[in-house]
Amino acid sequence: xxxxxxxAGELRKTGYRILSVKEEMRKNLIxxxxxxxxxxxxxxxxxxxxxxxxxxxxLSGHDMIFxxxxxxxxxxxxxxxxxxxxxxxxxxxxxxxNDNPFHPICKRCKELLKxxxxxxxxxxxxxEKRYAExxxxxxxxxxxxxxxxxxxxxxxxxxxSDELAIHYGLIxxxxxxxxxxxxxxxxxEKIQVGLxxxxxERDIQIRGFKIQLPLDVYIVAxxxxxxxxNRGRIITPLKDRYGSQIRTHYPLSLRxxxxxIEQERHTFEDNGYMTMVPQFMQEIVAEVTLYARKNPEIxxxxxxxxxxxxxxxxxxxxxxxxxxxxxxxxxxxxRISDLYSIIPSSIGKIETIGxxxxxxxxxxxxxxxxxxxxxxxRFYAPETFDTFLKKFSDGQNIEVSEATPSHEYLKKISEFGxxxxxxxxxxxxxxxxxxxxxLEFILEGLYLNRKxxxxxxxxxxxxxx
Ligand SMILES: [Zn+2]
Numbered sequence: 189x190x191x192x193x194x195x196a197g198e199l200r201k202t203g204y205r206i207l208s209v210k211e212e213m214r215k216n217l218i219x220x221x222x223x224x225x226x227x228x229x230x231x232x233x234x235x236x237x238x239x240x241x242x243x244x245x246x247l248s249g250h251d252m253i254f255x256x257x258x259x260x261x262x263x264x265x266x267x268x269x270x271x272x273x274x275x276x277x278x279x280x281x282x283x284x285x286n287d288n289p290f291h292p293i294c295k296r297c298k299e300l301l302k303x304x305x306x307x308x309x310x311x312x313x314x315x316e317k318r319y320a321e322x323x324x325x326x327x328x329x330x331x332x333x334x335x336x337x338x339x340x341x342x343x344x345x346x347x348x349s350d351e352l353a354i355h356y357g358l359i360x361x362x363x364x365x366x367x368x369x370x371x372x373x374x375x376x377e378k379i380q381v382g383l384x385x386x387x388x389e390r391d392i393q394i395r396g397f398k399i400q401l402p403l404d405v406y407i408v409a410x411x412x413x414x415x416x417x418n419r420g421r422i423i424t425p426l427k428d429r430y431g432s433q434i435r436t437h438y439p440l441s442l443r444x445x446x447x448x449i450e451q452e453r454h455t456f457e458d459n460g461y462m463t464m465v466p467q468f469m470q471e472i473v474a475e476v477t478l479y480a481r482k483n484p485e486i487x488x489x490x491x492x493x494x495x496x497x498x499x500x501x502x503x504x505x506x507x508x509x510x511x512x513x514x515x516x517x518x519x520x521x522x523r524i525s526d527l528y529s530i531i532p533s534s535i536g537k538i539e540t541i542g543x544x545x546x547x548x549x550x551x552x553x554x555x556x557x558x559x560x561x562x563x564x565x566r567f568y569a570p571e572t573f574d575t576f577l578k579k580f581s582d583g584q585n586i587e588v589s590e591a592t593p594s595h596e597y598l599k600k601i602s603e604f605g606x607x608x609x610x611x612x613x614x615x616x617x618x619x620x621x622x623x624x625x626x627l628e629f630i631l632e633g634l635y636l637n638r639k640x641x642x643x644x645x646x647x648x649x650x651x652x653x
Pocket of ligand 1 (some may be wrong): 280283284285286287292293294295296297298
C-alpha cells in the first residue's frame with residue numbers, strides 16, 4: 189500500500205476488507221501454495237510430516253495443538269505462524285485490544301466511532317506485534333490471561349459490571365492475532381474453563397461478571413503427549429475444541445539432526461581462528477543424541493532434545509578452540525579426545541531412570557563409544573588399516589591427547605605409514621589439524637573394533653597392540 193489510510197473513512201474508501209485471523213492466514217497460505225513456496229523455511233525435517241498437517245489445519249480453519257516431547261521445535265513453529273499473517277493490518281488507534289476499525293468490540297471504541305465517525309484515527313499493526321505467548325504454569329491466573337477488574341477504574345466511579353472497569357489480560361491484548369500457550373495441561377482447570385468460554389462462547393468471565401467480548405484470537409497450544417492424554421489434565425470441552433492435533437517428532441535422519449545443529453549452534457566472532465568440523469565429528473555428536481533417545485535408562489517420555497546435540501557441539505568446538513589458542517594453531521578442528529567436554533552439556537538434557545547421579549557420566553561415555561563405533565564403521569572397513577596395524581606388532585604405540593600439537597600427529601603418521609591414502613581420500617592436502625583429528629578417529633575406531641588396545645592416563649591415551 190503506497191499511502192496508508194490514516195482514518196476509518198480513508199480506509200473504507202480503499203475498499204479494504206477486514207478478515208478474521210483464520211481467514212487471513214488461510215488466504216496467505218493459499219497464496220504461498222500457488223507460488224510454490226515452502227512454509228517456514230528455517231524449520232528442518234518436518235517437510236513430510238508436520239508442515240503438511242499444519243497446512244491442512246489452516247486450510248480447514250482448525251485450532252491446533254502441537255503434541256511432542258521437549259526440544260521438537262514446537263514453540264518455534266508457533267512463532268513462525270506469524271509468517272502467515274499480513275505484513276500489517278489497520279486497527280483503531282489507542283485501542284487496547286486492536287479493534288477492527290469498522291466493527292469495534294470494546295466500549296471505548298464503539299463510543300469513539302459514534303462520536304468521531306470516519307475521522308476516527310487508524311493505526312497499522314505489524315505482524316510481529318500480533319503474537320504473544322505464555323508458558324502455562326499452575327500459578328498463571330485469569331488476570332494474567334483474560335483480565336482483572338481494575339480497582340482504580342472502579343474508584344473513578346465505574347460499575348464493576350462495566351467493561352471499562354476491566355484491565356485486559358494477555359489474550360484480549362492479542363485480539364486479531366495469534367496467542368500460543370506452551371504446556372497447556374499445566375493450566376489450572378478454572379483457567380481452562382475461562383479459555384474455553386472465550387474461544388467458544390466469546391465471552392469473558394471475571395469475578396462472576398460475564399462480559400460479551402467477541403475476540404478474534406487464534407489460540408494455538410502445545411503439550412507433552414503424556415500430559416495431554418492423561419485423564420483430567422485437560423477439560424474435555426477444551427480438548428474437543430482443537431480441530432487438529434499435530435504430532436511433532438525428533439529429526440528422522442542423522443542428516444537432519446546435523447543440519448539443525450549447524451543452523452542453531454551459537455557462533456562467535458573468533459578473530460583469526462578458522463573452525464572446521466569434520467563430517468565424522470558432526471555425525472558422532474548427532475549419533476550420541478540418537479543413542480540417548482533409545483536408551484532405556486533415560487526417560488523417553490520427557491524426551492531428549494535436539495538442544496543436547498547443539499550444546500554438545502558447542503562444547504566440543506570450545507574445547508578445540510582452547511587447544512588452538514594454547515598451541516598457537518590457527519585451525520580449530522575437534523578430535524575424539526575433545527569428546528569428554530560434552531558430558532556437562534549432556535547431563536542436564538536427560539532424565540535418567542533408576543541410576544544414581546554418579547553413574548551418569550559413565551552412561552554418557554558409553555553412548556559416546558557406541559556413537560564413535562557406529563560412525564567409524566560407516567566410514568571404514570577395518571581391513572583398510574592392515575598395513576597401519578602391522579606397525580603396532582613391533583611394540584610401537586601412539587600417544588594422543590587433547591593437548592598434543594597437530595604436527596606431532598603428522599610425525600606419527602609418516603613413521604607408521606599406511607594412512608596416507610586414507611587421509612588423502614578423506615581430503616586431499618589435509619591440514620595438520622585435520623590429519624590429527626582423523627588419526628584419533630581411526631585409532632579409537634580400531635580400538636572399539638578390538639584391533640587395538642588402549643590405556644588412559646589422565647588426559648592422555650596410549651594406543652598399542
Ligand atoms: Zn477498542
